[in-house]
Amino acid sequence: MAIDLRPEIRIQPIDHPINRAAGISLSILRLDEIHPVVSGNKWFKLQEYIRLFREGDYAFILTFGGAHSNHLIATAAACAAFGIPCRAWVRGFHGQAIETETLKECRKLGMELHFIGRDVYSRHDEIFLHEVQLQYPNALIIPEGGYGPMGIAGAAAITNYIPAETELVCCAIGSGTTFCGIANGLLPHQSALGFTVFKQGATIAEELQAQIPHQRWVLATDYHFGKFARHTPELIDFIRYMQQEHNLPLDFVYNAKMLWGLLDMIKQDKMAAQHILCIHTGGLQGNRSIAHLLEA
Ligand SMILES: *Cc1c(COP(=O)(O)O)cnc(C)c1O
Numbered sequence: 001m002a003i004d005l006r007p008e009i010r011i012q013p014i015d016h017p018i019n020r021a022a023g024i025s026l027s028i029l030r031l032d033e034i035h036p037v038v039s040g041n042k043w044f045k046l047q048e049y050i051r052l053f054r055e056g057d058y059a060f061i062l063t064f065g066g067a068h069s070n071h072l073i074a075t076a077a078a079c080a081a082f083g084i085p086c087r088a089w090v091r092g093f094h095g096q097a098i099e100t101e102t103l104k105e106c107r108k109l110g111m112e113l114h115f116i117g118r119d120v121y122s123r124h125d126e127i128f129l130h131e132v133q134l135q136y137p138n139a140l141i142i143p144e145g146g147y148g149p150m151g152i153a154g155a156a157a158i159t160n161y162i163p164a165e166t167e168l169v170c171c172a173i174g175s176g177t178t179f180c181g182i183a184n185g186l187l188p189h190q191s192a193l194g195f196t197v198f199k200q201g202a203t204i205a206e207e208l209q210a211q212i213p214h215q216r217w218v219l220a221t222d223y224h225f226g227k228f229a230r231h232t233p234e235l236i237d238f239i240r241y242m243q244q245e246h247n248l249p250l251d252f253v254y255n256a257k258m259l260w261g262l263l264d265m266i267k268q269d270k271m272a273a274q275h276i277l278c279i280h281t282g283g284l285q286g287n288r289s290i291a292h293l294l295e296a
Contacts, residue, residue: 001239003148005075007034008160009029009030009033009034009040009137009225009240010030011027011028011030011161011163011277012027012028012030012248013025013027013043014027014128014246014248015246016026016246018262018263018267019266019276022266022267022269022271023274024266024273024274025274025275025276026262026266026273026276026277027278027279028239028248028277028278028279029161029162029277029278029279029280030280031044031158031279031280031281031282032255032280032282032283032284034282035077035282036284036285037073037077037105037282037285038070038073038074038077038280038282039070039071039073039074039177039195039275039283039285040077040279040280040281040282041155041279041281042070042071042073042074042145042146042282043074043078043157044155044158044181044280045074045145045151045154045177045181046078046151046154047145047154047157048153048154049142049146049154050082050084051062052150053056053082053084054082054149056124056140057138058136058140059085059086059138059139060085060087060096060139060140061075061083061084061086061087061139061140061141061142062086062087062088062089062132062136062139062141063075063086063087063088063142063143064088064089064121064143064144065088065090066090066091066204067092067098067100067102067103068100068102068286068289069102069144070102070282070283070286072102072103072106072111073088073102073105073106073285074146075088075104075111075142075146076088076105076111077109079109079111080109080110083249084109085112086110086111086112087111087114087139088106088113088114089114089116089121090103090115090116091116091118091121092115092116092117092118093199098115099203101214101285101288102105102286105285108286110207116246124143124144124148124198125192125213126145126290128142145175145177146177147175151177151178151181152180152181152184152211153181154181154183154265155180156182156183157179157185158178158185158186158279159179159182159184159185159186162185162186162277163267163277165280166190166192166277167189167252167273167275167276168191168192168193168271168272168273168276169186169190169191169192169193169276169277169278169279170194170195170268170276170277170278171180171192171194171195171253171255171279171281172194172195172197172256172258172279172280172281173194173195173196174197174198174254175206176194176204176211178281179192179208179213179217180208180212181193182279183208183212183214183216183217184211184212184249186214186216190216190239191216191218191273192216192217192218193216193217193218193220194197194208195219195261196219196220196221196224196229197223197253197258198224198227198228199222199224199226199228201218201219201221201223201224204219205219220261220265222261223257223258223260223261223264225257228253229252229253229255231290235252235256235257236252236290237238238256238259239256240259240289240294241293242256242259243294248280249284249287250267250280251282251284251287252285252286252287252290253286254281254283255278255280255281255282262278279296
């Protein structure tokens with residue numbers, strides 16, 4: 001499916017008993033609807049890299065990720081849309097082609113895959129990225145997840161879709177790139193609440209602080225459900241409930257944890273804002289790995 005370069009993005013109001021009881025208007029910016037497999041936020045994070053590629057003198061895009069990575073699919077689809085050759089180094093056991101659904105899709109979109117050992121590669125390791133660049137001087141290298149200043153600049157464009165009456169914007173945090181972009185694009189009366197989806201989320205605060213030029217943001221770090229990509233029966237029930245009763249699909253890694261956490265905070269009377277907008281970052285392709293749990 002082709003990608004619309006300036007997509008219309010729907011805002012879905014949510015009338016859940018918890019936000020209704022609190023008198024809070026809650027809606028969801030459906031970035032997930034941009035594309036069936038490309039995570040909405042990944043698409044935005046890639047925009048500046050794509051622009052750089054087209055303006056520069058590069059031969060191909062090279063990036064990195066795991067075998068279930070939303071970032072790899074997004075990169076493959078974006079490169080396909082623009083006719084850009086792309087390669088990915090997939091973290092895993094050396095030479096062992098673990099063909100996940102995600103990787104099959106990447107290959108179908110024309111991405112060239114190379115498998116590398118976990119020991120060769122560590123996330124966002126600048127020395128490693130520098131060495132790869134020396135090895136492939138004509139490659140435009142995108143760090144895993146679209147991490148970094150270019151990713152932040154791309155993600156800031158998401159705020160063009162936020163209505164002015166919004167007081168609080170919520171977003172799930174992986175590397176924090178999307179969150180920084182959103183925080184950077186807020187209007188002065190708006191603030192941001194980020195939900196970390198991995199253990200010890202507070203450890204990311206300092207890194208975020210360095211990239212956000214104001215103090216109108218906070219983290220909620222208690223809603224990781226054990227650790228990154230871990231799910232519980234309670235979380236699965238919540239995903240099924242939101243789909244069935246509110247027509248809202250949620251991925252189990254990011255957006256389900258964010259919304260569960262937000263509703264929990266509203267229930268505990270911790271929210272002062274009257275108008276809250278959640279950014280649905282997509283990630284629904286990842287639910288294929290738990291399809292058997294989500295079926296009725
Ligand atoms: C990657 C991803 C995130 C996290 O984005 P960061 O910019 O790394 O914080 C959130 N949601 C989905 C669906 C993602 O794929």
